[in-house]
Amino acid sequence: MSNGSQSFVSKTILPQLPPPSSEKGVIHWVRKNLLATPQDVVLTILAIAFLAWAIPHVVNWLFVQAVWNGTDRTFCATTVQGGTQPDGWSGACWAFVRAKFTIFMVGLYTPDERWRPALVAILTIILFAPMMIPSVPKKGLNAILAFIVLPIVSFFLLYGGFGLPVVETQKWGGLMVTLVLSFVAIIVSFPLGILLALGRRSKMPVIRMLCVLFIEVIRGIPLITVLFMASVMLPLFLPQGWTVDKLLRAVVGVSIFTSAYMAEVIRGGLQAVPKGQFEGADSLGLGYWQKMRLIVLPQAIKLVIPGIVNTFIGMFKDTSLVSIISMFDLLGIVRQNFSDANWASAVTPLTGLVFAGFIFWLFCFGMSRYSGFMERHLDTGHKR
Missing domain, CATH: 1.10.287 (Helix Hairpins)
Known part of the structure; x- marks a missing residue:
C-alpha cells in the first residue's frame, strides 16, 4: 500500500536486534536465579555466609596445613601424639596417600x-x-x-x-578391582537387561513369567545378599573339588544384580516409544528382531539414557560392597591400610576417605557429563 511516493511496506528484512542489556549477562542471571524473590534473597545470603565460613577451613585443611611428604606417621601426628606437628594441627596427611598410592591402585599385585x-x-x-x-x-x-x-x-x-x-586374583585390589567389576558388569548387564526387558513384554507366557520372576526376585534383595550367596552358597552346589574364583563370583553377582535394574530401565523406554512405530515396522514386513533392532530399541535406549547411566553410576559405587567377601576394591583397600601402625594418626582415616571419595566422584561425574553430552547429540525433538 502506498500514498504517492511514501511506502508503508518495507522491502527489506530488518536485522535482528540484540536482547536488552537487562535480559543478558551476569547481572541478569544473578537477578533471575538468586534474587528473584525475597525467599531467594534470604537463602542466597545464608548460602554465601556458609560458603564464606566453610571454604577457608576446607582449603586450609586440604592444602595449606596439609603434609605432602613423609615416611611415617610422625610427619602427620601432633606432638601430643608423638609426632612433629604442633598441637592443634589437623591438616590432611597426603603423605599417607603418596606412600600407599600404588597399593590403592592395584592392591598387592x-x-x-x-x-x-x-x-x-x-x-x-x-x-x-x-x-x-x-x-x-x-x-x-x-x-x-x-x-x-x-x-x-x-x-x-x-x-x-x-x-x-x-598373578592370582587374591592379590588384585584397589581401583583395578573396582574398574574390572564395573567394566564387566556394564558389558554383561546391558545386553542381558535388554533381553530381560523384551522377555517381560513377550507374548509367550512362559518367557514372560520367567523374566518377571527373575527381575522381581533380584530387585527384591540387596546386593550384599547377592554377593554373599555368590561367595558362600554357590560353592555348596558345585561338585566336590570344584571351586570358582572369588573375583568371578563377585563379577557374576554384580552383573546379575545390575541386569535386573537395567531391564526395568529399558522396559520404560520401550513403553515410551509410540505405538505407531511398532505398527509402521509391522507394515513394512519386518520380523520381530529386525523391528526391535532397527526401529524400536534405538529409540527406546535414546529416551532412557539418563536412567541407564544412573544405573551404571549406582553399580560403580556399589562395588565397594565386595569387601564383605574379602575382596578389596578402592574403598576397601583404603580402609584396610588405616590399620597400618606406621601411619596411624588422627587425620589418616579422613584423608584416605577423602581421597577415595574424590576418585569415585571423578568417575561418576565423568559418566554423568558424558551422558548429558550424548543426550544433546542424539536429541531429535523428544526434549521439552
Whole structure:
C-alpha cells in the first residue's frame, strides 16, 4: 500500500536486534536465579555466609596445613601424639596417600608385574576414546575391539598365561578391582537387561513369567545378599573339588544384580516409544528382531539414557560392597591400610576417605557429563 511516493511496506528484512542489556549477562542471571524473590534473597545470603565460613577451613585443611611428604606417621601426628606437628594441627596427611598410592591402585599385585595393569589401562583409553567421540569413523570395528578383543587380552595380561606369570586374583585390589567389576558388569548387564526387558513384554507366557520372576526376585534383595550367596552358597552346589574364583563370583553377582535394574530401565523406554512405530515396522514386513533392532530399541535406549547411566553410576559405587567377601576394591583397600601402625594418626582415616571419595566422584561425574553430552547429540525433538 502506498500514498504517492511514501511506502508503508518495507522491502527489506530488518536485522535482528540484540536482547536488552537487562535480559543478558551476569547481572541478569544473578537477578533471575538468586534474587528473584525475597525467599531467594534470604537463602542466597545464608548460602554465601556458609560458603564464606566453610571454604577457608576446607582449603586450609586440604592444602595449606596439609603434609605432602613423609615416611611415617610422625610427619602427620601432633606432638601430643608423638609426632612433629604442633598441637592443634589437623591438616590432611597426603603423605599417607603418596606412600600407599600404588597399593590403592592395584592392591598387592606383584611389583615386578605392575606394568601389566598399566598397559591394560592404556589400551582401554586408546580403544574407548574413539568410541566416545561421535565424529570418529568405523565405530563397528572399534566396538569389536573394545568389547570383545580388549576383555580377552586384558584377562591374559592381568591374570597371566602365554608366557606371562600368573598373578592370582587374591592379590588384585584397589581401583583395578573396582574398574574390572564395573567394566564387566556394564558389558554383561546391558545386553542381558535388554533381553530381560523384551522377555517381560513377550507374548509367550512362559518367557514372560520367567523374566518377571527373575527381575522381581533380584530387585527384591540387596546386593550384599547377592554377593554373599555368590561367595558362600554357590560353592555348596558345585561338585566336590570344584571351586570358582572369588573375583568371578563377585563379577557374576554384580552383573546379575545390575541386569535386573537395567531391564526395568529399558522396559520404560520401550513403553515410551509410540505405538505407531511398532505398527509402521509391522507394515513394512519386518520380523520381530529386525523391528526391535532397527526401529524400536534405538529409540527406546535414546529416551532412557539418563536412567541407564544412573544405573551404571549406582553399580560403580556399589562395588565397594565386595569387601564383605574379602575382596578389596578402592574403598576397601583404603580402609584396610588405616590399620597400618606406621601411619596411624588422627587425620589418616579422613584423608584416605577423602581421597577415595574424590576418585569415585571423578568417575561418576565423568559418566554423568558424558551422558548429558550424548543426550544433546542424539536429541531429535523428544526434549521439552
